[in-house]
Amino acid sequence: MSVASSHNQPNYHILSVLVQNRPGVLARVASLFARRGYNIFSLAVAPTEDDALSRITIVVDVDSAPVEQVVKQLFKLIEVVKISELDPRRSVERELLLATIRVTSENRGQVVELTNIFEGKILAVGVEAITVSLDGNPDKLDDFEDLLRGYGIVELQRTGRVALPKLEREARLRAVKGKAV
Amino acid sequence: MKMTGAQALIKALEMENTEVIFGLPGGCILPAYDPLLDSSIRHILVRHEQGAGHMAEGYAHVTGRPGVALVTSGPAATNMVTPLCDAYMDSIPMVCITGQVPTTAIGTDAFQECDTVGITRSVTKHNELVMSAQDLPMAIRQAFHIATTGRPGPTLIDVPKDCLTNTMEWYWPSDAEVAESLPGYRPTTKGHPRMIKEAAKLILESERPILYVGGGILKARAAEALKELAELTQIHVVTTLMARGAFPDSHPLCLGMPGMHGNATAVTAMQKADLLVALGARFDDRITGKVSGFAPEAKIIHVDIDPAEQGKVRRPDVPIVGDCRLVIEELVKAIKDLLNGGATQADTGLWKSRVSGWREQFPLSYEMSEPGEALKPQFCLEALRDSAPEDTILVSGVGQHQMWSSQYWKFENPYSWVNSGGLGTMGFSIPAAIGAKVGRPDATVWAVDGDGCFQMTAQELVTASVERIPIKVAILNNSYLGMVRQWQEMFYEERYSEVYLSPEVPDFVKWAEAMGCVGIRVDSPEEVQPAIDKANGIDDRPVVVDFRVAASEKVFPMVPAGATNDDLLLPPTQMARKEFLR
Structure with a gap:
């Protein structure tokens, strides 16, 4: 998942979408994006503190469509209850990466060292491969992934980001008003 | 229980x-x-x-x-x-x-x-x-x-x-x-008061305003409110294909249908306006033509109940999310308040005289057929229109006959026009006419259909016969997929590809009779009126009139796909004076 760095003008937006926890909701969201030609960088779904609701965190490519249209079209889905648009610069984002790396007895130590520098975990060690995990800011995961690539990635899986507004400074959580029909 | x-x-x-x-x-x-x-x-x-x-x-x-x-x-x-x-x-x-x-x-x-x-x-x-x-x-x-x-x-x-x-x-x-x-479903119906005030101000300031009225007016049952707004401000109204009947065609302020096959005045008035008040309309590509060249000098007030329509095609200067009827009523109040407070409406006199000049110069027109020539479809529609009982509902399929219906009919009442606008579904008219007649058994229901459309859903006339739903069907039969033929003539160098339908098969009269309807065939101008009178006199079963019309007839005016509304093609007889459309 390579979205541009979030320092200046991010080309992505994070939408935190609260939906009714019902069958088919994810399919509705996915088919809306497909139907309207919006690109998704990543998507993560999970239940919330309220059993009746789930939260879908969507990272949208704003080059493919103005985010305002994406939000309004999403709102038209009956089961969408609330959409918060998170400014990447003012939110905390986390993601988890799992990777199995091809190693030899010579370079295994380098991969272990690299994982430790990034504060990742070693999950399994084999003769020719090693499985590591890293959670954290997606940018950090990007860097880690690039470095691992040099050793030979056997398999790699990332979860897609989840996000919440930052607490410290004034959290810029913009609840979009005017529920669509 | x-x-x-x-x-x-x-x-x-x-x-x-x-x-x-x-x-x-x-x-x-x-x-x-x-x-x-x-x-x-x-x-x-x-x-x-x-x-x-x-x-x-x-x-x-x-x-x-x-x-x-x-x-x-x-x-x-x-x-x-x-x-x-x-x-x-x-x-x-x-x-x-x-x-x-x-x-x-x-x-x-x-x-x-x-x-x-x-x-x-x-x-x-x-x-x-x-x-x-x-x-x-x-x-x-x-x-x-x-x-x-x-x-x-x-x-x-x-x-x-x-x-x-x-x-x-x-x-x-x-x-x-x-x-x-349904915790996530809360439609907004009441417009934002500040936006409505803003809109009222813009309307009074405008020197070249147009009310751009779409199907939303009918959905909101806002025809009365619209009339009040138009008459209060004396602003001209264009009614899109989905809004025909929302404002009476006979009203002096009504300019009729804009868009790809709209009349020259409606198209040009939108194009030259300094303010478009879009009411339940969605800036469809058939209305705007090339979006970047659409109404370049116009500010936009956009009233729509669906927030996603705001800014989807054209960014509004004043977006108002809400029910058209409620918003227009509030808008009328706001305008009256401003006027009572001493505000005055800008002078629109010059604009009005330009508009009436266009209307005079560019009426809808077609050339009557010479004796011995094939019947003109527009002539059939005019005859149908002039003999239609009051309160007739017109239903159409999709294609040339649909455009001529919308152009040549005089719609006086809301809910008197039924057609497939957005999807453009050929075969819509016969079943839709049956549904309309079931909903309004007191009204005469005429379905105007093409011979291509008719062959897609004609079997429902069996339903109409058996269920005693006496609709009337006028087939404008040119033995072609007429609109496609028109595009091939104009934009594909007259290379006609797979658009010719047989003039002999099917026999529409026999087919109608086989389905329990009365079938009438009309070949010449003299037969038109008697056939229509006969059809209007039958009320115990469906009637199908097969009008054999000229295949070469094209729908004008026309804005070619991808062109701007300035590049409107007029009927050949009017092309010479196109420069007056300024």
Whole structure:
């Protein structure tokens, strides 16, 4: 998942979408994006503190469509209850990466060292491969992934980001008003 | 009270004041057809499920109440996809109920199983697979609520067979319970007061204003409010294809239809305006032409109940989300307040004289046929129009005949025009006319159809005959897929590819008679009036008049696809004075 760095003008937006926890909701969201030609960088779904609701965190490519249209079209889905648009610069984002790396007895130590520098975990060690995990800011995961690539990635899986507004400074959580029909 | 899911389904439809269902039974929906025998609801048995869907649409168009269609699973559900998409594009309230294989068989590729909610997801405002008989009353209640509120649209409830045969305990959800069950659905109906004030100011400041009126006016039942606004401000009105009849064509302020085949005045007035007040209209590509060149000097006030329409095509200067009727009423008040407070309206005199100049120079026109030449379709439409009983409802298919109908008819009342605008569904007119006649049995219903369209859904005339629904059908028969022919003539160097339909087969008169209708063939101008008089005099069965018209006739004016509205093509006789369109 390579979205541009979030320092200046991010080309992505994070939408935190609260939906009714019902069958088919994810399919509705996915088919809306497909139907309207919006690109998704990543998507993560999970239940919330309220059993009746789930939260879908969507990272949208704003080059493919103005985010305002994406939000309004999403709102038209009956089961969408609330959409918060998170400014990447003012939110905390986390993601988890799992990777199995091809190693030899010579370079295994380098991969272990690299994982430790990034504060990742070693999950399994084999003769020719090693499985590591890293959670954290997606940018950090990007860097880690690039470095691992040099050793030979056997398999790699990332979860897609989840996000919440930052607490410290004034959290810029913009609840979009005017529920669509 | 205990009852079966099937009984609950029919009872729920009764509770929603359903007076008629358009449908066709089959395996999975069978249990629902049994209690229907004991219900007060009229059922109209169609010959193809697509017909049921378009009938429900036609019914909804003229009554404003949701049309209801009831069909079985699998192929019946897939046959319903076109009407659902049509209703979705044109914001028609409609509730469709489909049968589904029993819950235990879902996912096994059972006989007549298909993923109905999956297939119809993107062509419905909402759909739902019911998984228990107990859920049926709430699901039906939600379906009607969603279909008829906010921006109207089609909803679908998919009901597995065992949910119809299982027993449930009857209940009927209250309004509050329905609202509570849909926490994410709260349509905005009242416009923002500050925006309305802003709009009122812009309207009074404008020197070249136009009211750009779309189908939303009819959905909001806002024709009266619109008239008040137009007359108060003396602003000209254009009515889009979906809004024909929302403002009387005979009104001095009415400029008629804009767009790809709009009249030159309506197209140009929008193009040269300094303010467009879009009321329930969505800046469709058929209206704007090339978007970047559309109404370049106009500020935009956009009133729409669907927030997603705001800024979708053209960024409004004043967006107002709300119900058109409520917003226009508030707007009228705000304008009156400003005027009473001493504000004055800008002088629009110069603009008005330009507009009336265009109207004088560029009326709709066609060349009458010389003796011995083929009949002109526009001539047939004018004769139909002039002989139509008051309160006639006109229904059309899609193509040249649709454009001529919209151009040459004089629409005086709202809900007197039914057509397929957004989706452009050929074959729409016959079933939609049947639905319209069921909804308004007192009104004369004329379906104007092309010979191509007619052959797509003509079988529903059997339904009309058997159910005693005496609609009248005028086929403008040029033996071509006429609109496609026109494009091939104009934009493909007259290379006609697969557009010629046989002039001899089918024999439309015999076909009409075989379906229990009266069939009349018209070849020459002298035969036109007698045939129309005869058709208007028949009220006990459907009539089909086969007008044999000139194949070479084209629809003008025309804005070629991808061109701006400045590049309007006028009828050949007017092209020489095009420079006056400034």
